[in-house]
Amino acid sequence: MPLTHSLAALFVTALWGLSFVVIKLGVGTTPPLLLAALRFLFAALPAVFFVPRPRTDWRNVVAYGFFLGVAQFGLLFAALAIGMPASLASVVMQAQVFFTILFAALVMGERPGPHQVIGGLVASLGLALIAVPRMTGGSAVPFLMTVLAAASWGVANIVSKRAGRVDMLGFIVWSSLVAPLPLVGLSLWLDGPGRVLAALARIDGGTLAAVMYLAYPTTILAFGVWAYLLSRHPAATVTPFALFVPVAGILGSALILGEAMHPIEAFGGAVIVLGLAVNVFGARLLRRLHPH
Helix, strand or coil: CCHHHHHHHHHHHHHHHHHHHHHHHHCCCCCHHHHHHHHHHHHHCCHHHCCCCCCCCHHHHHHHHHHHHHHHHHHHHHHHHCCCCHHHHHHHHHHHHHHHHHHHHHHHCCCCCHHHHHHHHHHHHHHHHHHHHHCCHHHHHHHHHHHHHHHHHHHHHHHHHHHCCCCHHHHHHHHCCCCHHHHHHHHHHHHCHHHHHHHHHCCCHHHHHHHHHHHHHHHHHHHHHHHHHHHHCCHHHHHHHHHHHHHHHHHHHHHHHCCCCCHHHHHHHHHHHHHHHHHHHHHHHHHHHCCC
């Protein structure tokens, strides 16, 4: 890729990585499901008036909006609110790659390559290493919620694949309309109307800035740039840049939140990233070793 396109890919992954820090800050003052609802409300509006509706069955749009907006981000925001470190969440969420491969095999009959199987096993080992110290006390619930969020992202990816070739920006914008009402309903149920109304009444500049960051740079701009790059370069050239998402998440969490990962968590995170690298680069390595 040209240098400008490589820098654009790095910029996108930095936006996505730092979003974990912004979510962590946001859920400190706002109920997590309400914050997620505001994120998708602003991602959808006013963009739906300017971005064409994607040419696919409306059920795909609704399913994608539910699994990405309500399930994935509802679980992730809630997990961060009850104690999941942002740095660790940015790593664990990358397990979505392997959940996607697994669900594609089960639902669509796709056969994963040897490198994908090996990468998945390596990443599973990394998750297990992180899980060991977190399966006691109150740390287990936010960790398991984050794993379920990654699995929900995997389901959303399958919905996207079944939707076929669609304008991804339009798909994101229109599916964002699905999430706000269920998320607000869940927040009213779990947090209570009093807390929700109080949070809306005291929204300050910091909360509004968090919502704007999550809605526009990380959703509209990032997905738009990513779709642009994928339309002009092979997926195998663009997707490796996603390996920088947890790097940005860990650095941002350390610098802004002062988070420090325990040695076993850092090692487990490195193993997950190694699994991702095997998944991304393994096919190329196998072709070089066995060119025929």
